[in-house]
Amino acid sequence: MSKASAEIPIGAERLKIWCVLGVALSIRVFVPVIGYLRTRSVVIFHSADTNSYVLPAQELIANHRFFCQDAPEVIRTPGYPLFLTIGLLLGRLELVTVLIQIVISCFTVYMVYRTALLIFKSERTSITAAALYAIEPLSILYTSQLLAETLFAALLMTGVYLLLVYLERRRIQYLLASAVVLAMSTYVRPIAYFLPVIIAAALSIWGLATVHDKNRVSFSHIAAFLSLSMVLTGVWQIRNKAETGYAGFSGISSIYKSFYLAASILATQQHVPFVVMQHRLGYLDDELYLQQHPEQKKWTQGQRLDYLD
Numbered sequence: 001m002s003k004a005s006a007e008i009p010i011g012a013e014r015l016k017i018w019c020v021l022g023v024a025l026s027i028r029v030f031v032p033v034i035g036y037l038r039t040r041s042v043v044i045f046h047s048a049d050t051n052s053y054v055l056p057a058q059e060l061i062a063n064h065r066f067f068c069q070d071a072p073e074v075i076r077t078p079g080y081p082l083f084l085t086i087g088l089l090l091g092r093l094e095l096v097t098v099l100i101q102i103v104i105s106c107f108t109v110y111m112v113y114r115t116a117l118l119i120f121k122s123e124r125t126s127i128t129a130a131a132l133y134a135i136e137p138l139s140i141l142y143t144s145q146l147l148a149e150t151l152f153a154a155l156l157m158t159g160v161y162l163l164l165v166y167l168e169r170r171r172i173q174y175l176l177a178s179a180v181v182l183a184m185s186t187y188v189r190p191i192a193y194f195l196p197v198i199i200a201a202a203l204s205i206w207g208l209a210t211v212h213d214k215n216r217v218s219f220s221h222i223a224a225f226l227s228l229s230m231v232l233t234g235v236w237q238i239r240n241k242a243e244t245g246y247a248g249f250s251g252i253s254s255i256y257k258s259f260y261l262a263a264s265i266l267a268t269q270q271h272v273p274f275v276v277m278q279h280r281l282g283y284l285d286d287e288l289y290l291q292q293h294p295e296q297k298k299w300t301q302g303q304r305l306d307y308l309d
Helices: 010-039 050-063 079-090 093-120 123-134 137-143 149-169 172-188 195-209 219-244 252-270 274-281 286-292 294-298 301-308
Strands: none
Touching: 010 093, 010 123, 010 137, 050 079, 079 093, 079 149, 079 172, 093 123, 093 137, 093 149, 137 149, 149 172, 172 195, 172 219, 195 219, 219 301, 252 274, 252 301, 274 286, 286 294, 294 301
């Protein structure tokens, strides 16, 4: 601990972070309560993507399989739908989910504090970092939405924290725990899929740069971290390949390339609104899409995703 942090009594440290957590909790409770009181409708907690998580969650409960509309689900990953089953089983999807997400978001605030303390060794800086996240508008907004962002942020922050603990103590259990948590975050949002590879590459470069340092990063630890990460995510890819013929981790990347990136370019070229171009391409409209691609009527889901990719 640095001299600056050592001058602060332990009781004062705890009081400050508890005050920050209290502010974070108050704001995150205030926003959904006020929103509901003004509208008297739980629809305000839903967004355009919410149903794509709820339907697989309902299928998990009803038939114990990860399907959507009678087909294996490969667009969404099972992390957030599995989380939503708590609220569905209790019969209060919106209330239960938002309440749990409020707690999770406050936990993320605390993890920001602990992570900053590991990096900067300064109580003042750590409290400031936590306070900034406590009032960060998007983290507050997403807490009240049935979307994966809040759960993903908590898992990602925990994975980073465990990684930093490993770098400080050089105990492999922390690095392996980081691999598990980061893999969990990938099941919530596939955007984290390549993060373990990036981390392993960065650790390897650091290991090479400090090869003569007795406290250097162990290459065997890095290999174990990367192997565990790949196994944990590879299991889902094997499942996708077996169920649909699609070998990717999530089909959302293929959807994004065709119906977001390509649609954006075409909308600009043809001077039409983006959402109009998405509709023309058949986004969220299988009948229209198959009218444009009749040869795909007999294709498997995996073949269609490979085409979009």
